[in-house]
Amino acid sequence: MSWVIAFELMMLVTSGCALVVSGWLLLQARKRRSLQALAGFGLMMALWCGGHIAIQQGWHDAGVLLILANPLMPTFFLHFALRFVRPERPRVPAWLLWLSRHIVAIYATSVAVILLSWDGPGGTVVALGPFVDFFVFRGLGWFNIAYTVVVGILAHLVLVWGLSVHQGNLRRSIVAMFAAGAWGLLLATSFIFPSLGFDWYPYPMLLLPSYVVLLVYGVVRYQILEANDFAKRTLLWLVLMAVLLVLMALLGVLARHFGLVQLAAVPLWQLWICALLAVAVALLLRGPLTTLSGLLIYPGMRLDEALLERWLSRLKAEDSWQGLQARAAELISAQVRQPVHIQLQHEGTGAPLRCEGELSILCQHQARGWRFRLQGWEDLKPGLRLTGEVFGSLLSTSCGLLERSLQLAEAERRRLASEHLVELGSLSAVMAHELRNPLNVISMATADLPAERRSLIQTQLARADRQISDLLLYSGRLELHRQPVQLQALLDSLAPLFDWQQTRFESEIPPGLMLSADPHRLQQVFTNLIENALSFVRNQPGSLIRVEYDADGGYVRIHNNGPAIDASLHATLFHPFVSRRAGGSGLGLAIVRRIMDTHGGHVALRDDLGWPVTFELAFEPNPIQDLTS
Structure with missing residues (x-):
């Protein structure tokens, strides 16, 4: 293949690339207005290369006119540079403002230079080496090329200013434009040599298609992420x-x-x-x-990108474990056209996952994150098994996202609760001081009253003082002083403090059972729970309170055979100012929950253990030791 054909082919490729890129830029310009001018630059590059092709085909006049229109190329690029780097800043150089305000005049000047070159004449066609026809500048054509160089320098000065004031991706784009510009200058230099009398073949121009692509990619790669994926595929095929x-x-x-x-x-x-x-x-x-x-x-597989995006978006929309489990079962069952059981085991759930005899996806939280496994899929077609594998992977990702979302929500709840308690603590301290002063005055004023009336008043004053103490305890800051506490010894020390009134108390705590806890706060927990139970069972036939330890789960449970708690109270039982007994402050169980939360554990109401009422205490992470074992 002759070098003339190679030159003509590369000009054709460059022109085609420039036209395709310009069309794509115009589509993107709806969101980024600066790309309109860059699309104009690409169009002029296509016409300029078309001029060389026209000359090689014998259409000399049309080819010369197209090549001499090259001043519009740097003009479009200058317009693009002004839009691309000019920020909304209070201090912009005067010359930059002048260029921006007179860009229409610069376009008009460029058109005037082109018309003058056409009338000049500005160029002619001569024989050059293997070329029978090749363009060279003559007369006003040199003014044409000089004007083109000056406008190009102005455009790069604008980029230099942008480089000095910008950071991040915008700065990286400008650096990429400079690199592409240097490459384009190196390639275009060979085009001028024949006009200077050098009988050299313009070998660098054979690489001109790369200039258009590199320039546009350098501009958009940090602004339009889709361009990087396209460039990755294109580079693969170019290498191939x-x-x-x-x-x-x-x-x-x-x-x-x-x-x-x-x-x-x-x-x-x-x-x-x-x-x-x-x-x-x-x-x-x-x-x-x-x-x-x-x-x-994979016969039977019907997976595509749209389906995967729909799956992931619907799984991510769920905000609870139950909802995620139900949604996952619905999606995968519809895809494989048979029921699929989904089971999730997140932190705090119990037994190992087993779903024998069912088509199942089991998803479990492990040390390295969420992992899934398929169960019952062995006899299905490879396509359906691959569908299950892909869905299981998406489900694992969604479980991790939901877990982090719930953790963030819980952290935010605790932060707000802490802020609320700080405010409530400050208010409570002031109110306690203001209330206890008049209570003390009332107490002293009862000294001369009859004994019966004085006892009645003192009882009510003591009740008011307990309510104030509860409020201070709930709203104040809890500081723990952990140490090993022998639970049975603690219960033995508390037993004489209660008015049992015919209520039997049983303790089935191993003598060597130790808890890592604050003994004072732990005493408040058991005092509140036992006192709460006594208020309902004392003076009742066969009344019983039992404390026992569940070695399997590591729980301490306080049972009583009093009346069951109404189901309507279960959700709010541990909230402040919720009480089911007359004369209660409504803070006893709320204090218990706050102390347990501070220890890193929790308290829960159970009614499924054979007792009407059971309060279950869990100290996490597993601070219980049985020294007898």
Whole structure:
């Protein structure tokens, strides 16, 4: 293939690339207005290359006119640079403001220079080396090229200013534009040499298609993420084409040595064209063949990007474990067209996951995050099994997202509760001081009253003082002083303090059971729970309170056989100022919950253990030791 054909082919490729890129930029310009001017630059580049093609085809007049229109190329680029780097800043250089305000005049000047060059004349066509026809500047054409260089310098000065004031991706884009500009200048320099009298073939111009692509990619790669994915695929195919071209050249050289005379006689450029056509056909058939191979290897699979996005968005929309489990079962069952059981085991749940005899996806929280496994899928088709694997992976991701979301919500709840308690604590301290002063005065004023009336008043004053103390305890700051506490000894010390009134108290705590806790706060927990139970069972036939330890779960439970708690109170039982007994402050159970939370544990009401009322205490993470074992 002659170098003339190579030059004409590269100009055609450059023109085509510039037109495609310009069209894409115009579509993107709806969101980024600066890309309109860059699209104009690409269009002028296409016309400029079209001028060289026209000259090679013998259309000299049209080709000269198109080449002499090149001042519009840097003008469009200057307009783009002004829009791209000019920020909304209070201090912008005067020259930059002048250029921005007079951009229409610069366009008009460029058009005037083009018209003057056309009338000049500004260029002619001569023979050059292998070229029968090649463009060279003459007369006013030199003014045309000088004006083009000046406008290009102005555009790069604008970029220099942008480089000095911007950071981040905008700065990176400007650096990429400078690199692409330097490459373009290197390639375009060879175009000028014949006009200076050098009879040199413009080899660098054969690489001109790369300039357009690199310039546009440098601009948009940090602004439009989709461009990077397209560039990744394009680079892969360009490398593949380059490898094929090398292989075809090597094949042409070696063919004669292996006796392949007919193959050796084929011109190298024809081998290259065949290789490029093979790559193009492979590119066109890649999608359909990938789909076909997937259907053959994984029959029954119906997965695509849209389906995966829909799955993930619907799973992420759930804000509870129950909702996520139900939604996951619904989605995968509809996809495989048979019921699929979903089971999630997050932190705090119990037994190992088992779903024998069912088509199941079991998702479990482990040390390295969420992991899934399929159960009962062994006899299904490979396509359905792959569907289950993909869905299980998405479900694991969604479980992790939900877990973090709930943790953040809980942290925010605790933060707000802490702020509220700080405010309430400050208010309570002031109110306690203001209330206890008049209570003390009332107490002293009862000294001369009859004994019966004085006792009645003192009882009510003591009750008011307890309520004030409870309020201070609930709203104040809790500081723990942990130490080993022998639970049975603590209960033995508390027993004489209660008025049992015919209520039997049983303790089934191992003598060596130790808890890591604040003994004073732990005493408040058991005092409040036992006192709360006594208020309902004392003086009742067969009344019983039992404290026991569940070694399997590590729980301490306080049972009583009093009346069951109404189901309507279960959700708010541990909230402040919720009481089910007359004369109660409504803070006893709320204080218990706050102390347990501060210890890192929790308290829960149970009515499924064979007792009407059971309060279950868990000290986490597992601070209980049985020294007898």
